[in-house]
Amino acid sequence: MEILLSAIVSGLLLGMVLAIVALGLTIIFGVMDMVNFAHGEYLMIGMYAGLLIAQVTGLDPLFSIPAAALFGFLLGLLCYYGLAKYLLRGPMVAQLLGTFGLMLFLRNLALLLMGSEDRAVNKGILVGKSFEIGMGVVLPATKLAAAFLSVAAFLAIWLLMNRSKIGRALTATALNAEGARYMGIRTERMNALAWGLGGATATIAGALLVNFWSVNPFAGLLFTMIAFTIVALGGFGSVPGAFLAGLVVGIITEFPGIWDFFTYTFHIKWMEQVPMTSFKYTLVYLVYFLIMVLRPRGLFGWKQ
């Protein structure tokens, strides 16, 4: 039972962290129908921002999050006004290739400025600490904090989108940009806001991740595919969908633990022989394919 509980708790924590990684991607897609391939690089920049702020100021990495968020927001705006705005005038393929180019540019810029070695935070209030909550379940403090802040960020974005004037303007732009323009909404500002929010949430995720993950210029690549899967699974543009899909993906990646539970509880020899950890990402992408085939707009997709 310890194994099962540990796997589920660990999966939920990881899911919440992955969900915030995907949040910015779903916001940009929801508002502009644009796939941002550079999203993973925003995350990587957030990781570096968190790391460097902590190292330079001597503050705990957790306190670097607001600064990383502001930096991410400004970076998002810069990318919108410097690139995305022009890409919107072109066909979909130009948007794909444009953000792909942005991804390569940011990655290589990081390589130039930071070098290729792994760097990580090894000091902080929560770094390396864990809480045992009984039944063999151990909660790593950094992941717990990341999960908590992820929920807070999702709530904040959900409230912004659904309970504020600016959020309604964003939603109107997402549903029908031309109609929104006729109603006096400055849609270009809304697009820029979407990019800013996308950048800010990605850098928040990065600043949280650097507490337990090492960063190098290629770190974003690891998370991009998972983020795309979560967005597709949850439904393009759906904020609650991204959160739930994050949890689903988190639980699937912990499936080896569930497998171990049955293996050792019922002493099933053949199950011992199956290297389930080798298949965990296969399972994630299998579920992704199934959802895409059966429900192409994702579990909670609201755009037609």
Next chain:
Amino acid sequence: MKKQWGISGMLVLVALVMGMGTALAANTVKIGVIYPLTGGAAAEGRELRAGAELAQEIANNVYPNMAMTMAKNSGIKRLDGAKIELIFKDHEGNPTLGADLAKKLILDDKVVGIMGCYHSAVTKTVSAVCEQYGTPMINDSSTSPDLTDRGFKWFWRTTPHDVTFTKDLFEFLKGLTEGKAKGVKAVPKAEIANLASACEKTEWGSSVSKLIETFSKEYGFTVKKSILYAGKSVDLSSEVGSLKAVKPDAMLFASYASDAILMMKTLKAQKAQPKIVWGQDAGFEAPEFKNTLGDDIVGVLTRTVFLPKVATVKKVAGQVNEFYKKKTGHDLSGASARAFTGVQTWVEVLEKAGSTKPADIQKGANTIHIPGNQLIVPWAGIKFNTSGPDLGQNALGSGMIGQYQKDKDGNITLEIAYPFDVASANLIFPFKGF
């Protein structure tokens, strides 16, 4: 007439300059070196490159005080002092890219031979290209046993492979039960009999995983869990959970830098309590492993082919290590020491061949014998197998196991834990935990 003389003079000058260029070109021997200079193993790639460059510098200049034949000569003596020119290429950990780079080096850069590639999977594709073109390749740093099991005629490997290294691990465990480890009483076998392994699933990690299973049977240990995981994982908590589930006495790993760091962080976060943590070099010996994890790695074991402590028992290792430290600010690692030895082997092979023709190099490599006192690594020497199943493998190589410990000044250093007869400090056993 004056104009004609002028044109003729210019032509003569151009011819002379071109001739000089050819003469200069003929006075260097180009070796293509393919390493992972970016990507997940970039840290190891940088170490490899620094080691190879140091050997190039020593080979091309005279260092009379260094106890090494290569340092006494300037360039290749039998090739009229031709200098070694290393042309570095970055394979990014990609076997296909590695093969393309090898073709480019052979066809465009006209290299005499190739060295690399660290990742066994890349070495496999690169060596296949070399075999196709009849270009000699010396592999300095890949440890998958399969590489010398293919009967290739143009492939030689200086480093010991994972069979040797993994056997060392089991000899170490056996010695621990026999009371051979410095400062530790004989540990009852039952207390360290249960093992669990987690290896990243490239060619190298997969082969290490299989070898751990094979040797554990031979030495009477039990592998309770054997995991292959994706090195580029966003999270390793399920892997650590699976390892913890079988409550192993020893956890054995084959990881590159990023995943080795993540693995150790996850072990700590999940409060894993093995008595032994051992890593198969690579990430466990990368500089950032130590820099990032600090005190958490005290007691962790890693196999290696070089430890700074070797310098205390081997003069030439100490001299080269000092030289390296001046240039890079840190000690030689297993990776940089092996790259250094790879270039040194190239120099000795070319001296033996006395020519840059592939057939002569092939003959030179097959007949070479570099004695152990010439090497910075603690091997008996370099002599390649010329027949049998391990064709092209250095028959005189051996491994070591180091343990991270804290010295008097609070610095984390690697002490020699195995071979037991040259152990440089008391072994920390059991692993203190996190």
